[in-house]
Amino acid sequence: MENLKYLSGFNSEFSSEDPRCPESLPKGQNSPQVCPYGLYAEQLSGSAFTAPRSENKRTWLYRIRPSVKHRPFEKFFNSGVVSNWDEEDPDPNQLKWKPFDIPKVKTDFVEGINTICGAGDPKLKHGLAIHVYSCNTDMLNRAFSNSDGDFLIVPQKGTLSIKTEFGKMTVKPNEIAVIQQGMRFTVDLAEPSMGYILEVFGQHFTLPDLGPIGANGLANPRDFLTPVACYEDSDVKNYEVVVKYQGRMFVCRMDHSPFDVVAWHGNYVPYKYDLGKFMVINSVSFDHCDPSIFTVLTCQSEKKGTAIADFVIFPPRWSVQEHTFRPPYYHRNCMSEFMGLILGEYEAKKGAFQPGGATLHSIMTPHGPDFNCFEGASKEALKPCRVADNTQAFMFESCLGLAVTKWGAKTCEKLDADYFKVWQGLQKHFTGPKM
């Protein structure tokens, strides 16, 4: 059973005690000589000690054993995670992947992660990776922790039961989870499952500023949920902790479950969010707003207003613009646009883009509505109408140029060589010069 509470602010202090151990949080200090219940105090730092107060992130964990009690790390071979962006030659084409498969052999969440594209270097704390996970079995006596950055997990098929050091979260399609750098978690499945992961190496995700929108709107802070402490006191021979470190996967073994945190307090926590709670803002006069109006979370670069990665959704909404071509406009962008489809039909490419698939429109690569979409939207009567009902498409948008991995280009065998054809039927409608 999950037990969650509202996060209510991205830099607020939270505290949580497992109800079985009341008064387990030390009072008045972080690290007393002896902690209540004989627990160990351990700090998890998510920012430099000296980061500005508004960005400073850390949590104190009170646990049965400190994390350091483990045997040495060794290479973990069952992994498709890479951070070598030179496996394939650059490809500026519009790319589309057909829906990714559930594996035929027994594969857990961490074994089922394959990197599809990315840029940057986790050693330099700059960049991102986009992964696809596809799995069919629980992570039995195995946890995962990412030393390189944060995971934003977007389930497409199957509900994930995520146990973290902070407590449990159940995350289903049309919800997302963010598990930040260094937080250990394990994933159990209700059914064979698949989804997308956006990993950022440098900064943490934040809510976008709202500017003239005002104090409310888009993803509201009160709708983010964080787990309640829930420990297990479990001696397990050879419990595995898999760690992503400098782009490679390692594993160490320990003699107990790492999910032994009885109480915690701090502002560095995992969280989940229901995309159905997004307050959509859109044009009510004319023209198509830039998709940034649908930003759920952003990870900013050091360049003002420019994201290492934005997480953007295209939720169900009303479309009411007058004398306007309402679908997305034709576009060339100085940013990279990776899109996925959680459910339904994406408005600009009905039928050509399937749930569980993906597209990548790279820097300055043209993209936009296909032939059918253009012809239909140019002629339709512009009454108020619903858009994207029972649909959720999303975009990971980045200022970095994304390189496709060997898995993305070849091994997954899902690239659709005919994707370019969706635009080939576009006709010339030019009426000629006025004589």
Ligand SMILES: [Fe+2]
């Ligand atoms: Fe675009």
